[in-house]
Amino acid sequence: MSVGRTIFLKASDSQWLREHGTKAPFVRRAVSKFMPGESFDDMLVAAKAMAGDGVSAVFTRLGENVRDLAEADAVARHYVDGIDRIKQARLACEPSIKLTQLGLDIDRELAYGHLRALASRAHQTGNYLWIDMEQSSYVDVTLDLTRRLRQEFPRVGVCLQAYLFRTREDLVDLMGRGIGIRLVKGAYNEPPAVAFPKKSEVDANYLALAQTMLDAGSRAGGARPVFGTHDVPLIEAIRRHAGAAGVAPIEYEFHMLYGIQKAAQLRLAHDGALVRVLIAYGAYWFPWYMRRLAERPANVWFVAKSLFG
Numbered sequence: 064m065s066v067g068r069t070i071f072l073k074a075s076d077s078q079w080l081r082e083h084g085t086k087a088p089f090v091r092r093a094v095s096k097f098m099p100g101e102s103f104d105d106m107l108v109a110a111k112a113m114a115g116d117g118v119s120a121v122f123t124r125l126g127e128n129v130r131d132l133a134e135a136d137a138v139a140r141h142y143v144d145g146i147d148r149i150k151q152a153r154l155a156c157e158p159s160i161k162l163t164q165l166g167l168d169i170d171r172e173l174a175y176g177h178l179r180a181l182a183s184r185a186h187q188t189g190n191y192l193w194i195d196m197e198q199s200s201y202v203d204v205t206l207d208l209t210r211r212l213r214q215e216f217p218r219v220g221v222c223l224q225a226y227l228f229r230t231r232e233d234l235v236d237l238m239g240r241g242i243g244i245r246l247v248k249g250a251y252n253e254p255p256a257v258a259f260p261k262k263s264e265v266d267a268n269y270l271a272l273a274q275t276m277l278d279a280g281s282r283a284g285g286a287r288p289v290f291g292t293h294d295v296p297l298i299e300a301i302r303r304h305a306g307a308a309g310v311a312p313i314e315y316e317f318h319m320l321y322g323i324q325k326a327a328q329l330r331l332a333h334d335g336a337l338v339r340v341l342i343a344y345g346a347y348w349f350p351w352y353m354r355r356l357a358e359r360p361a362n363v364w365f366v367a368k369s370l371f372g
Contacts, residue, residue: 097322098125098343103145106344109321110156113340117332119155121193121318125345128163132173135166139177143184150188158185159193159222159341162205175208182216191243191287196222198251199258206233213242220287224249225269226258234272235281243287245318246272248294266297273301277310291318291341295327302336312336 099109103124110120122145129135142158149156158181165177178194185192194209196202209221220243223230227249234244248265249258259265269292275281276288290301298317305315316337319328332338 119339121341123159126347161195191218194221226265238286241284245289247291288315293324
């Protein structure tokens with residue numbers, strides 16, 4: 064793992080930096096390049112603007128590891144209300160939630176109750192529910208609850224991380240159950256016993272997993288293949304493979320973050336690819352922002368150019 068990535072990942076876990084770094088004006092200016100604001104209304108404005116460019120959205124309220132029952136209840140209510148407002152606005156904008164936001168660290172069944180309520184409301188409104196992945200210690204419980212939810216609600220997907228050794232086995236199992244997969248590289252500080260340590264290894268595994276996701280057998284169960292990456296050469300390699308395999312552009316999609324590689328987002332959309340932008344908002348943005356910088360050194364350069372260019 065690179066020194067820069069290690070520094071950013073350690074910073075994401077620092078309580079002191081969360082409390083003090085977020086007050087620095089230059090930090091707040093920098094993070095504004097990655098998120099339109101802290102409120103749902105800010106997200107809604109950005110989603111409407113992206114829709115005008117032919118790009119759909121995913122919305123996520125930042126936060127994790129909630130250990131207060133009232134806060135977990137409030138997060139669940141926020142997402143239910145958000146799903147309703149998306150329906151009223153007639154936007155193609157899907158919710159994405161972390162299970163620890165719903166109280167997983169308090170009680171597993173409590174979190175599942177909230178998760179089921181969100182899936183039910185998404186189903187009622189014709190929307191789709193995404194479940195985010197967190198550190199490797201949460202993978203088993205996240206996938207267990209996702210499989211359980213899929214037995215009742217068909218429009219459910221989960222995020223898988225290409226840097227984990229176990230992901231190929233998980234991917235094959237989940238796609239066979241018709242569960243949507245959003246494949247990302249991974250953004251947590253994982254031990255070498257569970258994750259590929261080198262970027263080149265993660266990239267190679269990502270492409271191999273993407274090819275598996277596009278296989279006819281993998282898609283036969285109705286699973287939704289989604290590729291969450293800003294790596295343009297990797298995106299082009301996936302598109303070439305899809306074309307050679309006879310997979311139409313409308314049969315898979317790319318998810319990218321708000322504010323990163325916008326030109327590439329628009330180019331893909333104009334070229335007939337299905338593109339969604341994940342729009343994050345909320346006050347709990349510091350650890351999320353540090354992990355975005357850790358994912359790719361180019362993100363640091365992007366922020367510097369935005370601030371001083």
